[in-house]
Structures are given as structure tokens and as C-alpha cells.
Amino acid sequence: MSATEPEARQGAEPRTMQAGAKIVVRDVRKTFPTKKEDVNVLDGVDLTVREGEFLAIVGPSGCGKSTLLNCMAGFERITSGSIRIDSEEIERPSPKRVFVFQETGIFPWYSVWDNIGFGLGKMPFDKKHEIVMRYIALVGLEGFEKAFPAELSGGMKQRVEFARALAVEPDVLFLDEPFGALDAFTRLEMRREIVRIWKETGKTCILVTHDVEEAVELADRVAVMTRRPARIHSVLDNPLERPRDSDQPVFRELKDQIFEILGVERRV
Numbered sequence: 502m503s504a505t506e507p508e509a510r511q512g513a514e515p516r517t518m519q520a521g522a523k524i525v526v527r528d529v530r531k532t533f534p535t536k537k538e539d540v541n542v543l544d545g546v547d548l549t550v551r552e553g554e555f556l557a558i559v560g561p562s563g564c565g566k567s568t569l570l571n572c573m574a575g576f577e578r579i580t581s582g583s584i585r586i587d588s589e590e591i592e593r594p595s596p597k598r599v600f601v602f603q604e605t606g607i608f609p610w611y612s613v614w615d616n617i618g619f620g621l622g623k624m625p626f627d628k629k630h631e632i633v634m635r636y637i638a639l640v641g642l643e644g645f646e647k648a649f650p651a652e653l654s655g656g657m658k659q660r661v662e663f664a665r666a667l668a669v670e671p672d673v674l675f676l677d678e679p680f681g682a683l684d685a686f687t688r689l690e691m692r693r694e695i696v697r698i699w700k701e702t703g704k705t706c707i708l709v710t711h712d713v714e715e716a717v718e719l720a721d722r723v724a725v726m727t728r729r730p731a732r733i734h735s736v737l738d739n740p741l742e743r744p745r746d747s748d749q750p751v752f753r754e755l756k757d758q759i760f761e762i763l764g765v766e767r768r769v
């Protein structure tokens with residue numbers, strides 16, 4: 502386990518590290534102009550996301566986690582700095598980068614099949630059916646393709662959301678507190694599921710969560726943001742094999758280290 506300062510502050514990255522980089526965020530600033538005064542949200546964010554890794558981002562409430570994710574996905578324009586995915590500057594959203602949100606965005610009036618097929622656009626029915634059924638199987642919803650969201654549990658709806666995001670074959674999956682609306686048991690189940698899906702599909706996953714335990718359970722590396730105006734305080738490597746056990750000493754040390762950075766006083 503090791504905490505590293507944001508790479509750019511240590512000077513130029515070695516070429517080998519850049520070679521495996523999927524997303525490179527450099528000195529990103531984001532200011533929201535408001536009537537009263539400008540809100541300075543991101544103030545010099547540096548972060549490198551590696552190809553195929555599972556990266557978690559944690560930080561104080563309201564520090565700019567969602568803003569950073571939106572900027573990386575191209576939904577928000579940055580004020581200055583640069584964000585490159587596969588060496589290309591991000592200027593707009595792309596179907597290669599999809600979001601999974603906390604509040605499920607599936608359409609209540611569409612069946613599971615129609616929800617998952619929605620983003621695929623026009624294509625021959627057989628081809629669409631093949632893709633939709635493949636992702637229904639991947640998320641474990643076989644037999645529910647004709648069901649409507651009202652007939653599904655919270656966890657099942659979240660599975661539909663994952664399947665719909667994955668069906669368009671993105672290469673980066675952005676997860677913004679995707680388990681927040683689920684009950685505790687379903688949340689644990691969905692955490693296991695997302696690791697399985699991530700392993701099977703080999704996507705680059707970036708998860709924003711306020712839950713430090715969730716970050717340590719799921720991620721290869723955890724980026725910790727500072728308070729607003731935010732930058733990345735440190736990026737911690739997680740050396741633990743999966744599945745992980747929160748009782749492992751390294752698990753606890755990593756959690757403590759993150760809490761220390763977040764400045765949270767914990768009562769034992």
C-alpha cells in the first residue's frame with residue numbers, strides 16, 4: 502500500500518506509465534459562474550486513470566466529485582487544463598463513455614428488454630436481440646426480459662441500469678454513487694456484481710462514492726479529493742486480492758489512511 506502525490510506534482514511521468522493511461526487529467530480547473538459570484542469547484546486536478554483499472558474517487562461532501570466525473574465524460578466543459586481519453590482531448594459526451602447514476606434512470610413504461618435495447622438505436626431485430634439477451638444474461642436477469650420496472654426489486658432495477666449502460670459497449674464506465682439508493686443487503690450484493698461484471702468485460706471503471714469501505718472493497722486505487730476548491734490529495738494503491746474481507750489488517754489500514762486524509766475523526 503502506498504500513497505502517492507498526484508503524478509504531475511512529481512514532475513513528468515515516465516513513458517511506461519503514460520503508455521497504460523486511459524484518461525489523463527491535467528491541472529483541471531472548473532468554475533461555475535453564478536449571479537452572486539463564481540463558484541470555484543476544481544482547482545488544479547491531476548489524475549491518471551489506467552486502462553482497465555477500477556478507480557474509486559472519494560472526497561468530502563460537495564467537494565466536486567460529480568463535477569469531475571461530468572468533466573471526464575464530456576458533459577461539463579472545463580474552465581482550464583486538459584482531459585484526454587486515449588490521447589484525445591474531451592470536448593463532448595460520447596457513447597464510448599457511459600454513466601450509471603444513483604437514481605435509476607430506466608424508463609418505467611418500457612420492459613427490461615426495451616430498456617436495455619434503448620441505447621442501441623436502429624439495427625436489425627436479430628442483432629439487437631442477441632446483444633440485449635447477452636447483457637440480460639451478464640447481469641443475471643434471465644427470464645425477466647418482458648418484466649416492467651415496477652415488477653422489479655431495487656437491485657434488479659440497478660442490474661437493468663448496468664446492462665443498459667454496458668450494451669452500448671462503452672470503454673469507460675462512470676459510476677456516480679450507483680448503490681446509494683439500495684438497501685444495505687442489496688448494496689453488498691451489487692458491489693460483488695459490479696466487480697464480477699468489471700472483470701468479465703475488462704472496462705475501465707471510475708466509481709465516485711462517499712463510502713470509504715466501498716471504495717476499498719472495490720477499487721484497485723483510491724483517489725482522495727480535498728475540500729472545495731478541490732484537487733486530488735493522494736492516490737492510494739490497494740494491493741488486496743479480491744474478494745476482499747473488511748477484517749483484513751491491510752483493509753483496515755487503508756480505510757484509516759483515507760479517513761485520516763479526509764480529516765474525519767472516528768470513534769471506535
Ligand SMILES: Nc1ncnc2c1ncn2[C@@H]1O[C@H](COP(=O)(O)OP(=O)(O)OP(=O)(O)O)[C@@H](O)[C@H]1O
Pocket residue numbers: 533534535540542560561562563564565566567568569711729
Ligand atoms: N451547475 C452548477 N452551477 C453552480 N454550481 C454548481 C453546479 N454544479 C455543481 N455546483 C457546485 O459545485 C460544487 C460541487 O458539486 P458536486 O455535485 O460536484 O459535488 P459532489 O462532491 O459530487 O457532492 P456530493 O458529495 O453531494 O455528491 C457544489 O458546491 C455545487 O453547489
Ligand SMILES: [Mg+2]
Pocket residue numbers: 566567568
Ligand atoms: Mg455527487
